[in-house]
Structure formats: structure tokens, C-alpha cells
Amino acid sequence: MNRRLLGNVLIVILLVLLGSGIAMYIIPFSKGLASLHTVFGFLFVLTMVFHIINNKKPLFNYITGNRKPRFQKLQAPFIFSIIVALAFGLYFNIPLLNGVYNFGNQLRNKKLGKVETPFEYEVIELSNANGHHNFEIELKKGNAFQYPLFAIWLEDSLGNYIETLYISRVIASSTFDYGKNVDGKWQSAVKRRPEALPYWSHKRGIKASDGLYVPLNNATDIDAVSGATPTGNFIIKSKSDLNDLKHHKVMLEVNQSYDWNNYYTKDKFPNDDIYSGSGQVGQPSLIYATEVSPLNIKDNTYKIMQLIGHGHHSGKNGNLYKDLSHISTAKQIIDRVILKVH
Template identity: 40%
Template sequence: MISAFQPKIILSVYFCKIIIEQKSELNMKTIVLLMFVIIIASCASQQKLESITEIITTTPEQINSKLEFEFTPGKAHNHPSIAIWIEDLEGNYIETLYVTQYFAKGVFGHGEIEQGKWKNESGNVRRPATLPFWSHKRNIKAADGLYAPSPETAVPDVLTGATPKAGFTLKTGSKATDNMFRILVEVNQPWDSNDFWTNDKFPDDFNYKTSLQPALVYAVTVSPNDTGMLYYLNPIGHSHYSGKTGELFTDISTITTAREIFSKIAVTVK
């Protein structure tokens, strides 16, 4: 996978090549210094972007416990889809706290004319492999039989937000009244292959090929009474590779770069 700053370095080297070709009278020390300055400036620009933390606020219908999430991007972060929700200790779905907007609405920046063919305007896109564990937990089926949100079964605006470019803080809350409840997060990036989850692993499964490495699920059990307590979410499994079921697969030994989308996911009870 190409990291976010590599294109900038490549571009910097290209400009250095131009300098060398057009300024042949420059001595080698000057050229090396110019290359160093340009590359450092490019890296600094990327680091500045990654240091920016967006603040997102969602407003569930009822809040009994305030929650604040901190998502720290990892080296494989590249505009992932995210869902955050609450369950009781028996695994029963209670409510959704946040879903990235494109998936939450079923409408993406480039609509799909047919499988693999796109148009240069927004439109409906069906991606059941994106966040299937959350989709099945939510248990709202669209007219086409899929649990992924469609424009008709979209997540309410107050629970969605644009896909964060890097790290972000989510301020929200839950209606859960139990002494303990579970917080779950599902994360996925499209076309995220590795040596195990290859493009030709399931050659006839189009939905699989939109995801490759399946969505990764994180969880933690919290007490609403622990005001000020910081909890860290850890991976507990991955979703079905093409979203056909709501199963959770606890063996994540084949998941590699998908585990590096976020280096840390934490939540504080406020």
C-alpha cells in the first residue's frame, strides 16, 4: 500500500530533477541541499495534516451517558468507513452513535451505473461488504434485501458525518442505562488487499472485491458510572468478507494493514 506522503516525495524528486536539468551550473552541494529542503517541506506538510484533529458531534435521541471518542490514525489510514454503536452485555443492539456519511446514506460521490462502472456525479451505491457486522446488527433491510443503508433506510443526519481525513474526536452519548454496556466500532477501507486477501481470492464475488481485507471490529465494555475513565477499544474479530452474513470471525491472523488504519481508538465517559 502506498502511504499518503509518498506521492508528495515523488513529486518533490520530480521538481528536483527539473532543477538539475535547468540549473546545471549549480554545484552538487547546492542541488543536494535543495532536494533535502523540498522533501522535508513535503513531509512537514503531511505531518501537519495528520496532526489536525477534527471534532465531530452527533446527537442521539436520548443521552444518559456522555461519551467522547478519540481516533488516532495509523500508517495505513486512507479515508475509512466507520460505524460506532452500543450493545448490552448479551450482544443485543441498542443504538447507533455514528456512521460515516457516504455509507450511512447509501449515496456516494460517484454513483454506480452498474457493477464496476461509475458516473461523474453522486448517486446510489450498494456496498454490503463495507460495514456488514454493524449493518446486520442494526437489522434494517432495504428493498433489495441488503442490510447496508440505502436512501430509503438511511441513518438519520444527526448520527452521520463526513469521512474524517485523519484523526478525529467524536462527542456523543448513549441512552443505555445498564451498569455496564459494550461499545463497538467497525472500520473498513476499500480495495485493501494483502497476501491472503487477494483480488482473485473470490473471483466471482464482486462485493468481496470492493473490500478485500474484511471490516475489522473493535469493542470495549464500559460503565457509565466511571466518569472520567479512559477506555481503549481492541480488535475482537472481522466481518464477513462480502457482507453476506452478520457473522463475526474472531481469527484476525490474516488481517494486516487493516489493523493499521487506526493506531488507537479510545473513549472517555464524561
């Protein structure tokens, strides 16, 4: 191809890409603008192929530094290394390098009247969990999220408990960092919390030595899947074995102390020894669930866990109460929960 013609085409394409790139940086998304930038991007690549073919010999000399001093021969590898490092930093979202992108994002959001709120996830990997199937539970906290406790477990399609995938360590051991106050200072101590996660504890169905279904002293069946209680958005990674030919359910129970409302007041159940006595109560625990089919496992499908009910307000039984009309802010502890099994 004629070099002069090719050069003029490249200049025009570069000017279009420059203009569309600047426009895309400062104004909100436009399909027409994005199409323009994309098409001319492909044209630029195609034109560059012809440019390289037409100038392969001088380009080879530029890159290799043929007949140049030793220092100048390192010029091309040095530039290449800088570009690779920059691309690597941008791709992996290194804050310093992504400042330019973030500034443009703020400009576009401002024009749309939006505010972008970044959030990070705490990853809790239960490395001692056993099984051939990997479970990833991603939870984004809601506006009412403070310091809730969690249990995640596996059931068969009929609702029979199979095993626990994750349990907050303080519930697994019944040992709380702020268990008792001694001379004005908090110390860790055993504290029985049957009201915390009653649906899970009754499903598990194992009584401790004091007759409660809440675990005590790191029970062996859940020791490998007990972990730190998340303090914000989190991803829990656990393992278990599934029958690839059967349907299963993944369940999650969450509870947060002292989140009373107009119905679940401090004196709602005055004759309840736990609710009006030793318990750290408020609104009852909430239960989320989703079904996992053999096809979901094969296709690595993401499933959204849905709120299906609540537990007993003081943990007296393991019933699932589907009437959520008296639940208010507790529904805002969780914004969303997404499950992936593979």
C-alpha cells in the same frame, strides 16, 4: 525583613532560576534540574511576598501612578494587559507566540535523536443525537489510514444492539460522491456496499427495500447520527441513554477499500458476486470494542478500544471472525481508539 538582605536573596534566587531555566530549555529533561528549578521557584514566590510587604507603599504608588501625569498612570494597566494577552496566547498554543517553545523542543528532541510529529484532530459533533450521556470517541490514525468508513454503536452486555452512535454519511444514505462515471466525470449516485460494514449492518438488523441490511435513503433511526467521514485523526461526539446500573459495550467497525494483501487478493473469491464483482473490497472490516461499566460512567474513565475480530469479506453475514492471522495492513488503519463516557 531587612531590605538589603531580601534584595541579595532575590538576586541569588533569580540567578539560579535564570541558569536552570536556560539549561531546561536546551537540554533534555533532568529530574535534578527540574527539582532545582521548582524549589527555587517556590523560594522566589516566598521571597517576593516579603518584598511586597516591605515595599507595599512605593509599589502601590508605582501601580497607581500617584502624582504622575495621566498618561503615565496608564502604564501599569497597559503592561498588565500585554502580559495577560501573552499568557493567553501561550496557553492556547497560538503558533506565533509558541515559536520559542517549539524551537527549544526541537533542540531537546535532537539531542535525544527524536522527531516530534504534531497532529490535529477533526471534531465531528453530532448535535442532533439525543441522550443524557455524552460519548467521545478519539481516534488517532495509523500508517495505513487512507479513506476508511466507520460505524460506532452501543450494545448491552450480552451483545444485543441498542443504537448507533455514529455512521459515515455515505453508508447511511448509500449515496457516494464518486458513485458513477459519466463521460469521464464522476457523479454522485446510489451504490450498495454490503461488504463495507457488515457486522454493524447485521447487528442493526433492518433490511432495506432491496433486501440488504445496508441502509438506504437516510433511514430515520440513524439520520441524526450520520456524519461526514473523517479524513484523519478525529474526535466524534455523540449522545445516548445508558442504564447507570448495567454494563454496556461500545463497538466500532472500520473498513477500507482496495487494501488487498497476500491472502485477500483481487481474485481470492472468484465465485463471490460481491468480492469479485460489484464490491469495493480488500481486507475485511475490523471490529473494535470496549466495555463500559457503571463505575466508568461515574468516574469519567477513558477506555481503550481493543481489536476483537473482523467481518465477512463480502458482507454475506453478520458473523464476528476472531482469527486475524490473514489480516495485515488493515490493522494499521487505526493507531488507537479511546472512549470517554460522561
